[in-house]
Amino acid sequence: MHQNPLRDIPHYLSTFQTYLGPRIYLVFGLTLMAALAEGVGILMLLPLLQGLDTGTAAEPTTGAAKLLHDLLASLGLANSTVVILLVITVAFIAKGALTFGALGFNAYLRGQLLRELKVRLFDDYSRMSYGYYAHNDTGHFINLINEQITQTLQSFQFLTQLGSQLINSIIYAALAFIVAWRFGLMALILGLMLLFLFRWINIYVRQVSRLAAVENGNLAKLLIQFLHAFKYLTSTDQVGPIRSKIKISVVRLTGYQIRTGVAASFTQAVREPIVVIFIMLLVLIQLVLLQQPLAPILVSLVLFYRSLSATVALQGNWQQTLNLIGCLELVRDEFIAQDKHRVSDGTQFAEPLRQGMSLCDVYFSYESSLGDVLKGISLDIPVRTSVALVGESGAGKSTIVDLLTLILKPQRGQVLIDGVPGDQIQLASWRRQIGYVSQETVVFDDNIANNICMWAGDISKDQCLMDSVREAARQAHIDHFIETLPEGYQTLVGDRGVRLSGGQRQRLFIARELFRKPNLLILDEATSALDSESELFIQKSIDALKGRITVVIIAHRISTIRNVDHVYVFDQGRLVEHGPYEELRDSNDSRFGKLVAMQAL
Template sequence: MKHGSWALYSRLLRYVRPYWKAFALAILGMILYASSQAWVTQAMQRMVDGIQHPSDSFRFVMPLIFVAIFILRGVGTFLSSYFMDYVGGKVVYALRVNVFDNMIRLPSSFFDQNSLGHLLSHMTYQAERVTGAATDALTISVREGMTVIFLMGLMFYNNWRLTLVFLCITPIIGVVVAYAGKRVRRLSHRIQNAVGNVTHVASEALSGNRVVRTHSSEDYELARFRKASENTRRQNLKESKTTAIASPLIQTLVALALSFMVWLALTPGVMGYITPGEFISFILAAAMLIKPVKSLTEINGKIQKGLAACESIFAVIDAPKERDDGTYAPEQIEGDVVFDNVSLRYSPDDKAVLKHVSFEVKAGEMVALVGRSGSGKTSLVNLLPRFYPLTEGRILLDGHDVNEYSLKALRSQISLVSQQVTLFNVSIANNIAYGDISPSRERVIEAAKAAYADEFIERLSDGYDTVIGDNGITLSGGQRQRIAIARAIYRNSRVLILDEATSALDTESERYIQNALEGVRQSRTTLVIAHRLSTIENADRIAVFDQGELVEMGTHAELLAKDGNYAALHRVQFSEDSTGE
């Protein structure tokens, strides 16, 4: 393997270090197994040479020797297989946990650039490939490698001349193995991407199954899935072809060398005198080499697959986490928020989505952000919990730059309810108290009542203990939204962000939520992104955005009187509502 491969494998083996005792037992088992192979050939030599002058003790001892050898082999097989599987399972577990642990701490930009299917494949398919390198490959590499060493040592001891003949094919075998390994490694990377595409296409189609069925797009999605699966099949077939060619080619080389040795050994005067037992022992040892050599050549493919998976997994583990240089961690804040000359580009090549935005939100104040889609409202509120880094300017929270806060302390002061509600396949109570290790049932109920969710929760079969399915599939859109708002209320943060939080509610539910928000916002700083202007008429102030710029700010009445952008938006919505559109 190339230097990079050794570096990867040595890093993988560092995960073995905590389980060195089990690993040592596995290695002991491999030594016992490998030595038993050599003992078999030695026993055959003694038996053949002893046949000419058999004795009672000889007839008694030889069967016991064979029984002892195979007991030794059985013990070795158990120790190597069980304890290596134990260590391998621990290694894969640690890798999966490390990948997941780092993945959930990566910046939002990472998830913007990677599909869900590819990310999931790191913890499923690629982790399984690492299992091949961490368990099967390591077991076979050590066990069969030591078998080769023992057998070659015995052959050299019996007849070093014949052994040198056999060793002449070693460089050729090395070239074949090296070429096959490089090709398998390259193909493994392609297969990982192909499997990620399969997972991505499947997850999109299954999660959006209602849209698929509504548009009668089953055949379209099936065609996408077939294309992705066919690409995976082709790459797997190329990998299999490489392995299938390399293995018999190496076996043929070994067989040719073995045949040549037999010819030399049977030629009078060529190799000198050897006893029948030595001849049988030598040929048997050489023949027994074929299986471990074959296994070693095949296992190189598994190692390369595992190392290719390791590269991808370690890339995620090594990916830089969200920057968290802040140390300020107050237990409680007032909630004053200042946006000071804030500008944002998601990447240097992108155009600015926010341009020099400046305004202040005082503690306990409710400020609404309105404007056409794509005007930068959501981008602005995403900067407050530091989901993205500022391009220019600063954001102050209680007079401190948000970068001075530790991420945990900063986000503990902020609750976010977005238009795209995320719920978990657990009980309603656990969804409302999400993240609380010791949730309070009383607080859960209070939060549900404040969000006007209690009235429908009580009607469910198991009430607050009802499991709601994947992302709350058993609930209506309005019910899901109210649970999300109850979760924000339960969190009891000083800053509340509502990003189109009432968009999925019917008129009656919207009125309930407006009443709830009136009570909630008294002790919280509230930023509301709203499309329906009727929901934010009572806001303390309204900030109007257009193409990333703050163009107007004032109360509902002041902005209507100004007859600017807000008044135009209001007229359009009033016109649509009055015509029923």
């Protein structure tokens, strides 16, 4: 960016034009017409003032007054004071109507911009790569889509007001120049001097704005971390350290706001004194030194006052724009980053799984400096079979699952879905076939029914939907608990299911995935939070799906995989052995057999 913020105005306008198109310039067109209408009304004061003494307009001999007199004479209105007053009235009414149109259209554009930015950014987030998501914290995303876009909207408002003030300033200065060119020339020079004098404030305000935008994200991150860990932090009286970090962030933010507030106060305080001083100096020069006639000076004085006021207001709007420009730049940069990190989608529609899935000599690493997480993995998962992925933490089991869902892409090798390479598959068509239950439960702040059916409809009005929800709850062994609640399936579970126990949250999560009737069900430590009785019922539900859908299970507890068709054992990113459960269990030199023996099965 240039050091001089004024040079970046076209760039900022083009940023908004990206989302609104050329419609934004209609605001400036309406403002231009409103300024011209007001200028006509002010110019009509010239013949009015010249004819005050005699009751009729005295014919001038030179300058803008003569041109205006000749124009009125050609229309037969040169000596009609009433008509001149009527023209002035109509001009200001037209100015009011055009100003209303400009402001109203500006409000419409702000609404369109807010919708466009928030919806587009959410859509980008839904398509961003998992790697980009993993490298940024939750506060970063929430700060951008919530706080920074709202601030960007305000920067758009101030920027359009800035354009309007610039137009007004130019129109009034030009008309003042026409009426009394020496007066207008001095007005132009003084206006440029004002903008130059405020240049250092503008640079300072933009720097502070950028710092404040970044700090907003940091504060959002800290607050989210505090709320997510609220139970742990309060239970162990460890709120103090994170409170200190939040306090530091708040102090920084308030410091930035104080600085920009002081700068805005200075601009506001000097506005009127500067205008009055400059006007008095110019009038004195016109009357005493240049000995100009009074009537043109009075009309030019009005125009100059309007021009200089618009110039000072322009500085105020520009300062307010720069106060929020950090937000605009942050949002702009996020859209650019999203374009770079968007998941590429294939074109081939994934039909319901018919053959199975395969990994062919797959290598994968999250960071090249950390080495490969998976090293030459090849395996097959035939359709409607159940397989277990077994190994110590960090062996690469969850990474394999992420490759199967096509969230991650291998650096080398291929992931095949029914023989089709993963990068050629239309992602949505494949992922709609997947049910995924992880150890970290996903529960929404809504009622139990909506958590199971994901807002597929109203269970109180749709009996078929209600039956499907009940069946999923029964399979997940949570129906008995739900029916004991006063509000049943309409019971609100709170943020992240805080009103439920850990086991209840997990069973609710499982019920949702069973409700979807997936072709592939992935269970990543899905029963780790369940008691033994609930785990037994869930195991029976999973066993009941055997032969009907494809099931992939990651589990440390061997009891949950006793009935699978095939077991894959991993160690430090390598597939070290695989085979049927009983065969591996009974093998004397099997790593899996030793693991089973350790768990005393």
